Amino acid sequence: MRYNSDSAMRLFVDRLAERTPLGEDEIxxxxxxxxxxxxxxxxxxxxxxxESTTYACLIVEGLAGRFGQVIDGRRxxxxxxxxxxxxxxxxxxxxxxxxxxxxxxxxxxxRIKHRDILQVAExxxxxxxxxxxxxxxxxxxxxxxxxxxxxxxxxxxxxxxxCEMAVRMENSGLGxxxxxxxxxxxxxxxxxxxxxxxxxxxxxxxxxDNRLITTEGRTVRICNWQALARxxxxxxxxxxxxxxxxxxxxxxxx
Amino acid sequence: MRYNSDSAMRLFVDRLAERTPLGEDEIxxxxxxxxxxxxxxxxxxxxxxxESTTYACLIVEGLAGRFGQVIDGRRxxxxxxxxxxxxxxxxxxxxxxxxxxxxxxxxxxxRIKHRDILQVAExxxxxxxxxxxxxxxxxxxxxxxxxxxxxxxxxxxxxxxxCEMAVRMENSGLGxxxxxxxxxxxxxxxxxxxxxxxxxxxxxxxxxDNRLITTEGRTVRICNWQALARxxxxxxxxxxxxxxxxxxxxxxxx
DNA sequence: CGACTCATTGAGCGAAGTCAACGTCCGTGG
DNA sequence: CCACGGACGTTGACTTCGCTCAATGAGTCG
Numbered sequence: 001m002r003y004n005s006d007s008a009m010r011l012f013v014d015r016l017a018e019r020t021p022l023g024e025d026e027i028x029x030x031x032x033x034x035x036x037x038x039x040x041x042x043x044x045x046x047x048x049x050x051e052s053t054t055y056a057c058l059i060v061e062g063l064a065g066r067f068g069q070v071i072d073g074r075r076x077x078x079x080x081x082x083x084x085x086x087x088x089x090x091x092x093x094x095x096x097x098x099x100x101x102x103x104x105x106x107x108x109x110x111r112i113k114h115r116d117i118l119q120v121a122e123x124x125x126x127x128x129x130x131x132x133x134x135x136x137x138x139x140x141x142x143x144x145x146x147x148x149x150x151x152x153x154x155x156x157x158x159x160x161x162x163c164e165m166a167v168r169m170e171n172s173g174l175g176x177x178x179x180x181x182x183x184x185x186x187x188x189x190x191x192x193x194x195x196x197x198x199x200x201x202x203x204x205x206x207x208x209d210n211r212l213i214t215t216e217g218r219t220v221r222i223c224n225w226q227a228l229a230r231x232x233x234x235x236x237x238x239x240x241x242x243x244x245x246x247x248x249x250x251x252x253x254x
Numbered sequence: 255m256r257y258n259s260d261s262a263m264r265l266f267v268d269r270l271a272e273r274t275p276l277g278e279d280e281i282x283x284x285x286x287x288x289x290x291x292x293x294x295x296x297x298x299x300x301x302x303x304x305e306s307t308t309y310a311c312l313i314v315e316g317l318a319g320r321f322g323q324v325i326d327g328r329r330x331x332x333x334x335x336x337x338x339x340x341x342x343x344x345x346x347x348x349x350x351x352x353x354x355x356x357x358x359x360x361x362x363x364x365r366i367k368h369r370d371i372l373q374v375a376e377x378x379x380x381x382x383x384x385x386x387x388x389x390x391x392x393x394x395x396x397x398x399x400x401x402x403x404x405x406x407x408x409x410x411x412x413x414x415x416x417c418e419m420a421v422r423m424e425n426s427g428l429g430x431x432x433x434x435x436x437x438x439x440x441x442x443x444x445x446x447x448x449x450x451x452x453x454x455x456x457x458x459x460x461x462x463d464n465r466l467i468t469t470e471g472r473t474v475r476i477c478n479w480q481a482l483a484r485x486x487x488x489x490x491x492x493x494x495x496x497x498x499x500x501x502x503x504x505x506x507x508x
Numbered sequence: 509c510g511a512c513t514c515a516t517t518g519a520g521c522g523a524a525g526t527c528a529a530c531g532t533c534c535g536t537g538g
Numbered sequence: 539c540c541a542c543g544g545a546c547g548t549t550g551a552c553t554t555c556g557c558t559c560a561a562t563g564a565g566t567c568g
Contacts, residue, residue: 090393093383125382135393136344139389142396142397144322154555201516202556439545453523
């Protein structure tokens, strides 16, 4: 099968370059990395826990989640990844993983060899720094999830997640913060929010009843961004997602 | 004041070198980094949110926590750091922070300039990789905290935290997993566990009543490691902290 | 058509929060 | 020296948020 993995690669490199100034040759070196695309259907593991991986996964299309496991079978999603995300870049330096990577909806991924990534990082210190920084942003998001789970009730938690995904999608040109598709079932959202699917449903209803959002299938429309962000106590700084014009122009040009 | 910051530096470098083979000159280059020590009393901010830091903090002695803030004044600790931890190494690549770093008990820290750290990383690719890897381990721990907060009830959550701190302390030679000092108040533990101090107290009582632990002041003794680890569903792999060969083999894949 | 997944809603329960009181330890100042 | 205040730990009574169990409907695929 052939997927347009170029666009995802461009998204990823743009994001790196936005946060870490990279020269022409550095970008070229990185973009020349080869990989294999493959399709994973919803609820299929891409990486299984305990595995020693030899490649990192770039999302080309769809939605994937990193899952932590609890002994009784319940699951907790620790990260959501959209197109353009290198979802397990950290596995380059820690290849033995203790989590699962799973497609939440039909997802196309591009597997890039650790060895190749390490080589580029070794040849170009700035690229190494860009990788390190990307992992740090990932950790920053993870920190916010800890806060979200630890100290916010269900409506605030959900509001925060919706705001986060809205901004991330918009920044990757995959939607607008006012309207975007969140390709996850309520059960999967529950796994991300530390709630049951039933409570996710009720919380959705609450947000709809308060005219903060509307939903249509899996499309979410945020009717009142201000109010939703206030409810979720959302401040997008932690995403380090440049809303700079330069970035957007660059995207549009390509 | 003069503190023995050498021992903390040694702890940190040992940990790096344990996970990333470093040459003599690389270790020497790193250990030659200079810093300023200072003392922070309990509940005093070392780094304040919104700050743009120019240095990273190595804990020489004591206990520090990274705090996320919620609008209503409640707090959530997203990471605990003990002696030998470079608690905000990621700020080297993301200097504008959105969290607070606070001493939980009297804590001595060594501030090392970002500029110097970046220089060593640029000169020695393996050192850069070691930093990247250290941040990845930090993120791995963060992931486990997400799982802990999202999918475990209070007793399991607490058991998991106790096991984690026990292993980390033992691995840094600051205690034994069977007995160690956890220099945090029950309120602070609540901030880490997403519980109220009152519920932390009740949960402590529960663990004591079940003869899993005993406490004496802030010294925790784990009487039944097996049972506590089972209750907390604790598997130490995610800490990448073994001194044994197993984990070194796991890393060798890279 | 049947089997399946997913969304929706109700009823009852339980884990954790809130509010409140009290004891201990410790530092500080009259 | 003791009195006072503050931080911390402990415990009880009551409330509430989110979970469990259960039933139903809507959409989809073979």
